[in-house]
Amino acid sequence: MSNGQTSLVEEVRDRFGPKAAITDPADVEPWLTDWRGRFHGKAAAILSPSSTDEVSQIVKLAGERCVPLVPQGGNTSMVGGATPPADGSALILSLRRMNRLRSISSEHNVAIAEAGMILADLHDQATAVGRRFPLTLGARGSCTIGGLVSTNAGGTQVLRFGTMRSLVAGLEAVLPDGSIHSGLSGLKKDNRGYNLDQLLIGAEGTLGIVTAAALKLVPAVYARSVGWAGVRDPKAALALLRDFEAKTDRIEGFELVPGDSLQLVLNHIPGTRPPLEGAHPWNVLIEATSATANSDPVELLQSLLAGAIEAKLVEDAMVASSEAQAEALWRIRDSISEAERAEGPSTAHDISVAVADMPGFLLEAKREVERAFPGTTASAFGHLGDGNLHFHVRAGSRAAPGWNESEGHEIERFIDDLVTRAGGSISAEHGIGQMKRGELERLAAPGDLAALRAIKHALDPMGLMNPEKLVG
């Protein structure tokens, strides 16, 4: 530990007690590696405040001692965003003890949750008052509100409700100088210049520490229906979505699943079964919900799919007849990455292009990748309606020790170049973290990069907020 770190840890312990500074290596160790196990950092301590005031004091104390801080929630970042630098120069600032629900109101349709609250806990609390926080994703049992805000997380219901950017009504945060930004009043209209809340959303902890968020709630789900359709190609899948959107506003999940990904799940994930009798080159999982007893989403989905079969948009389809069957369909979708891991090495790319361009882009990109790297298989699945797919490349016959670090990187650059040429994004929902930092620097427009850096340096001139992430 450097002298500055030692003095900071001692001061934090003196002021806030032993729980606020963890130094036992056995307790620190689990938080030094990212969720995917690709980045390993070093930190002598985890500082763990229990209130906004404590965060503010810690940030000031760290500033006085020039000690960088790495904010951390559930550590489920897909891009190494919450993993400290490998040289041990920073301490982790965990928000996990700040996990209270400060208020929830069905009248205001707003919940005010502290940064360390786990997403699944917020879901339960919203259900208890007859409301719902509509953002959900695979890491909901571990990820926190502060992490979701800071990565502008998306998930499976973005189609209808948007990303965190549209679900945050206001934020409370500690800025790099230790001052507190209080934006929790949830104003619908507020034009006092630059929007600090929106600047902090997606900032990945590089502009300050989110301590609490006012989150928009929607009516609870009364009933849901989940269906599966086989389609001939991604263009037909998008045409199906547009057809449904013209007829109803009840569709909130629309996930593309290629035939080969489905087969991998069936091969590797015990207990999974094919949803349809025959195999189809492409599939979509569709979820429709209703907030009232007046409309039945099962009937709705059945009739929409029957019409689509007649119009030859769909080759075959089914609608789950029970909640267990609905869950089984979602399990297939959620198990694709796990099934791929069981198959062998692969690289993952979280990309987006304009929604209408995605069907053409993904087929063209698949052809180009497989031509440039013969023996690999490129496969894209996910949120077609958001123009955001998880474009994965399996090593196949090219698999070799260290493949991810060598050819995997080459493939990443190849795909990022294709996406950039198509006017898309090299990171649709996971952020930049440390994993995509070099690619952002390589591919962002110079003016954009200069603006990002200018904002960072203006707010955090000493570079103490989550160093080596996003922009330097």
Ligand SMILES: Cc1cc2nc3c(=O)[nH]c(=O)nc-3n(C[C@H](O)[C@H](O)[C@H](O)COP(=O)(O)OP(=O)(O)OC[C@H]3O[C@@H](n4cnc5c(N)ncnc54)[C@H](O)[C@@H]3O)c2cc1C
């Ligand atoms: C199985 C799985 C499925 C996922 N699915 C999706 C998905 O569908 N869509 C999607 O968008 N993402 C998805 N993710 C990634 C997603 O980004 C994270 O789950 C979540 O947003 C991060 O929350 P966290 O609390 O774990 O944050 P962490 O991983 O701890 O941190 C993430 C980033 O936010 C910063 N940070 C954390 N807390 C704060 C705070 N209070 N103030 C300031 N900065 C902070 C960290 O420094 C880091 O840069 C998935 C992850 C997993 C493991």
